[in-house]
Amino acid sequence: MFLETRNLTKRFGGLTAVNNVDFSIEQGKINAIIGPNGAGKSTFFNLMSGFHSPSSGKVFFKGQDITSLPSNKIAKLGIARTFQTTNLFEQSTVLDNVIVGHRLRTKSTLIDAIFRTPRLKHEEEQCREKAMEVIEFAGLKKVEDKLVGSLTQEEKKRTAFALALATDPEIVFLDEPAAGVNPEETEGLAELMEKMVQNSITVCLIEHKMRMIMKLADKIMVLNYGEKIAEGTPEEIRNNPTVIKAYLGGSASA
Amino acid sequence: MKILKRQYIILAMLLFAIFFPLLTQNEYLVHVMTLSFIWMIGVYGLNLLAGYTGYLSLAHAGFFAIGAYSLGLLTVKTQMNFWAAFVLALVITSVIGFLVGLIALRTKEHFFAIYTLCVGYIIYLVIDKWDSLTEGVRGLIGIPAPGNIGPISFQTPLSQYYLVLSILLLSVLVMYRIIHSLTGRTYIAIRNSEELAQTIGISTIKNKLAAFVLSTFFAGLSGALYASFIRFIGPDIGHTVITFDLLTYLLVGGIGTLSGPIVGTVLVVWISQQLQFLQDYRMLIFGPVLTLLVIFYPRGIVGAIASWNNKRAGRTKQLALKDTQKDDRFASSEIAPENQVKEG
Numbered sequence: 001m002f003l004e005t006r007n008l009t010k011r012f013g014g015l016t017a018v019n020n021v022d023f024s025i026e027q028g029k030i031n032a033i034i035g036p037n038g039a040g041k042s043t044f045f046n047l048m049s050g051f052h053s054p055s056s057g058k059v060f061f062k063g064q065d066i067t068s069l070p071s072n073k074i075a076k077l078g079i080a081r082t083f084q085t086t087n088l089f090e091q092s093t094v095l096d097n098v099i100v101g102h103r104l105r106t107k108s109t110l111i112d113a114i115f116r117t118p119r120l121k122h123e124e125e126q127c128r129e130k131a132m133e134v135i136e137f138a139g140l141k142k143v144e145d146k147l148v149g150s151l152t153q154e155e156k157k158r159t160a161f162a163l164a165l166a167t168d169p170e171i172v173f174l175d176e177p178a179a180g181v182n183p184e185e186t187e188g189l190a191e192l193m194e195k196m197v198q199n200s201i202t203v204c205l206i207e208h209k210m211r212m213i214m215k216l217a218d219k220i221m222v223l224n225y226g227e228k229i230a231e232g233t234p235e236e237i238r239n240n241p242t243v244i245k246a247y248l249g250g251s252a253s254a
Numbered sequence: 255m256k257i258l259k260r261q262y263i264i265l266a267m268l269l270f271a272i273f274f275p276l277l278t279q280n281e282y283l284v285h286v287m288t289l290s291f292i293w294m295i296g297v298y299g300l301n302l303l304a305g306y307t308g309y310l311s312l313a314h315a316g317f318f319a320i321g322a323y324s325l326g327l328l329t330v331k332t333q334m335n336f337w338a339a340f341v342l343a344l345v346i347t348s349v350i351g352f353l354v355g356l357i358a359l360r361t362k363e364h365f366f367a368i369y370t371l372c373v374g375y376i377i378y379l380v381i382d383k384w385d386s387l388t389e390g391v392r393g394l395i396g397i398p399a400p401g402n403i404g405p406i407s408f409q410t411p412l413s414q415y416y417l418v419l420s421i422l423l424l425s426v427l428v429m430y431r432i433i434h435s436l437t438g439r440t441y442i443a444i445r446n447s448e449e450l451a452q453t454i455g456i457s458t459i460k461n462k463l464a465a466f467v468l469s470t471f472f473a474g475l476s477g478a479l480y481a482s483f484i485r486f487i488g489p490d491i492g493h494t495v496i497t498f499d500l501l502t503y504l505l506v507g508g509i510g511t512l513s514g515p516i517v518g519t520v521l522v523v524w525i526s527q528q529l530q531f532l533q534d535y536r537m538l539i540f541g542p543v544l545t546l547l548v549i550f551y552p553r554g555i556v557g558a559i560a561s562w563n564n565k566r567a568g569r570t571k572q573l574a575l576k577d578t579q580k581d582d583r584f585a586s587s588e589i590a591p592e593n594q595v596k597e598g
């Protein structure tokens with residue numbers, strides 16, 4: 001199994017945000033997590049990427065137990081993520097934002113910096129090349145020298161993608177990548193995700209935009225009040241009575 | 255073209271610093287300038303941590319005092335060779351910095367500032383009360399001037415001026431290299447968002463600790479130079495007041511900019527000198543001016559100049575682009591005021 005959670009549970013005080021969820025992510029596919037607002041989707045992401053430690057349950061990545069690893073170590077294993085709200089460095093250029101994304105694959109230290117060793121120069125070049133590569137990949141070539149603060153919402157989302165990709169991930173978690181962008185741009189972002197999968201990067205995303213998800217995802221899990229209420233192909237999810245009830249009964253955010 | 259201009263400014267500043275003693279011929283001014291250089295080194299330390307890594311430490315005077323007292327005690331009480339004591343003083347400061355950092359960096363933001371404020375005050379108290387070691391309020395006298403390096407002696411104010419200037423230039427070079435390296439990018443990433451830094455695989459704990467230790471190292475370096483230059487130290491040098499002096503220099507010059515510490519220190523020290531007749535009423539002027547500066551120019555004078563430059567550059571660019579790219583909605587002038595961090 002590529003990435004797998006077992007009985008994953010997270011409680012915040014009296015609230016159980018994620019309740020006993022078993023989920024497996026299929027390699028090389030687009031996996032989606034949907035559910036009404038407050039269903040625990042972002043929390044579930046936070047658990048898998050080491051941001052919160054679960055109250056109980058485990059997370060495995062390629063057979064390795066990563067439940068208690070800190071998020072920076074998890075990133076090194078090849079798991080990248082974006083946040084629901086982009087928190088990029090707005091006063092800096094796209095390129096400068098993305099360059100540091102490859103830092104985790106480099107070794108140079110403070111000493112290298114002070115003496116400007118060949119290793120540092122080589123690694124700086126390496127980071128820059130990586131950044132250019134993922135910027136090109138994310139379709140940001142023409143804005144690479146612009147400040148992030150001056151970009152459109154869609155371009156910011158793409159920059160966040162590029163930053164995640166600069167870490168050389170095997171899987172990326174994208175938390176509502178298409179929130180706040182228009183339908184046309186959503187289409188473009190969906191294409192970008194498909195391109196990632198074609199480049200053998202597994203994608204797992206949270207999204208409220210149903211039309212997009214149903215077209216894009218290979219596999220969908222539905223969360224409601226922290227619990228997994230369904231899992232399957234878009235076709236199966238569309239026709240699942242529990243899901244329909246949850247969406248119509250709860251906050252219909254589709 | 256802009257880079258060329260900046261090089262000229264740096265060259266001019268450098269030449270001015272080198273010829274300053276010859277130009278003034280005024281020993282007092284040379285003394286004040288030497289002291290300013292010493293403060294600048296400490297301000298650079300503060301800048302690395304507060305400006306580039308995003309952790310505002312208020313224990314800085316404490317580490318300045320540790321550097322000064324380590325040098326003073328080692329040379330006066332154990333008669334150690336000056337440069338050996340100097341190096342050891344830096345090691346001692348850094349080691350204590352490391353230990354304090356281990357604990358302090360478990361806190362963030364305001365809590366970090368408050369915690370380090372307390373640490374700084376405790377350091378001051380220890381120096382003040384531990385009579386048997388530090389001579390307490392009597393202070394430590396008879397600290398030697400820097401020892402000879404080969405044939406060069408540092409007994410005269412002029413030679414000390416150039417010694418301190420060289421160490422300052424070296425410090426600036428080291429800072430420049432750190433900031434413009436992957437390590438510097440790592441620190442800036444932490445300042446921007448610790449969460450994001452972690453998700454891109456940065457060990458924030460390790461990097462913050464390194465920045466903290468380095469910052470105390472520069473505080474210690476500044477303190478050790480101070481002790482050997484003034485040759486008398488009292489517990490007051492570790493007082494919180496000194497921390498806020500250093501912070502003022504940094505804020506006026508430009509926090510998170512490379513030339514801010516120099517600009518701010520020179521300016522504030524010079525203005526203080528001019529306003530000395532006002533005694534402590536100076537603060538009636540400084541207080542409001544500083545407040546206004548922080549509100550309107552959060553990145554100090556250097557930041558303000560950089561953003562004016564950008565605005566100008568943006569406007570010229572916009573004119574040039576007018577015909578070719580009419581629908582370029584995001585001309586750089588719109589966001590120029592924000593673009594302050596990279597400059598300086």
Ligand SMILES: Nc1ncnc2c1ncn2[C@@H]1O[C@H](COP(=O)(O)OP(=O)(O)OP(=O)(O)O)[C@@H](O)[C@H]1O
Nearest residue numbers: 012015017035036037038039040041042043044084
């Ligand atoms: N750090 C936290 N402390 C306490 N409660 C939290 C925390 N994070 C999330 N919660 C709560 O857990 C529940 C699930 O939140 P979560 O953000 O995971 O939902 P979500 O499915 O991502 O919702 P949305 O679609 O609105 O983004 C919510 O009730 C939220 O208030």
Ligand SMILES: [Mg+2]
Nearest residue numbers: 041042043084
């Ligand atoms: Mg969410």
